Amino acid sequence: MGNSALDINPPNATYHLTTGGSDWLWAAFSIFGAALLGVVGWTFTRPRGTRLFHQVAIVVLTTGSLAYFSMASDLGATPVTVEFRGTGTRQIWYVRYINWFISFPLLLLELLLATGLSLSDIFTTLFMGIVLVVTGLVASLVPSTYKWGYYVFGVFALIYIWYILLWHGPHTTFAAGGVVRSGYRLASSYLSCLLLLYPIAWACSEGGNVISVTSEMIWYGILDVLAGPVFLLFFLWELRGVDYxxxxxxxxxxxxxxxxxxxxxxxxxxxxxxxxxxxxxxxx
Known part of the structure; x- marks a missing residue:
C-alpha cells in the first residue's frame, strides 16, 4: 500500500518520505483507527449524559486517523528550503499541525475537566496549546533563522502548560475525590513527559534537518500514538468507575x-x- 501511495503521490522535496516511512505511517493509521472503533463501541455502553470524555476522545482519534491516512499517502506536505545540513528542500507536513491544532487542546481539555480549575484557567491553557502548535507550524515554514524565534515563543507556551498540568491543576479541589486526583497526577505526568520530547523532535527534524523525514515520521508517530490512543484509553479506563x-x-x-x-x-x-x-x- 505504501509503494502505490508513493507512486501515485510522488514526493515533492529533496528530503522526502521513503517507502519504509510510508509503511510505518500506515501502521500508525491502523492503530488510530482501531482505537477509534474501540472508543466508539465503548461510548455506546455508557448511559446518556456520561459520554463527554469518550466523545472528546472520538474527536481526537478521528482527527489523528485522518492525518495519518494523509501522511501515509504522501499528502499534506509542502517543500521548504532547509537552513542547515545540506541544500535543497524538505517536506514539511502541515497536515500534522492541523491534527495537533485540533487534538492537542482537546487532550488538555480531557485532563483539565477532571480538576477543579476555573473555566478561565482552562481557557488560557487551551489557548497556550494552540500557540504551541501554531508557532511550531510557522517556524517550520520559515526558511531563515527567524524560525527559532517562533520556536522560543512555543517553548514559553509549553512551560505555561507544564505549570498548569503539574502544579496548579493538582492543587485544586477535585469534585470527584481522591481517586481522580491520583489518576490525574499520573496522567498529567505522563503527558508532560511526552510533551518534552516534541520540541526536541522538531529541532532535529523541521528545525535543524538533522534526521531524515522517515526518522521524523517514526519519532513523531511513536509520540502521537502514546499521546493519542494509549493515553486516551488509559484515561478513560481510569474514569470507568467514577461517579460522573x-x-x-x-x-x-x-x-x-x-x-x-x-x-x-x-x-x-x-x-x-x-x-x-x-x-x-x-x-x-
Missing part, C-alpha cells in the same frame, strides 16, 4: 424521553419554567 455526576457536567436539557414526558405530565407544556443546574454544568 461529581463532575457537574450536565447540560440542563432534557435528552431522556421518559424524563421529558414526566416533566410535561406534571407541569404542562405551557407552564414549564427554566431549568437550573448546579456545579459546573452551566459553564460547560
Amino acid at each position: 455526576n461529581a463532575f457537574g457536567l450536565q447540560s440542563g436539557k432534557y435528552t431522556d424521553k421518559s424524563a421529558f414526558v414526566g416533566n410535561t405530565a406534571t407541569t404542562g407544556p405551557a407552564t414549564t419554567g427554566p431549568v437550573t443546574t448546579t456545579g459546573a454544568a452551566g459553564n460547560v
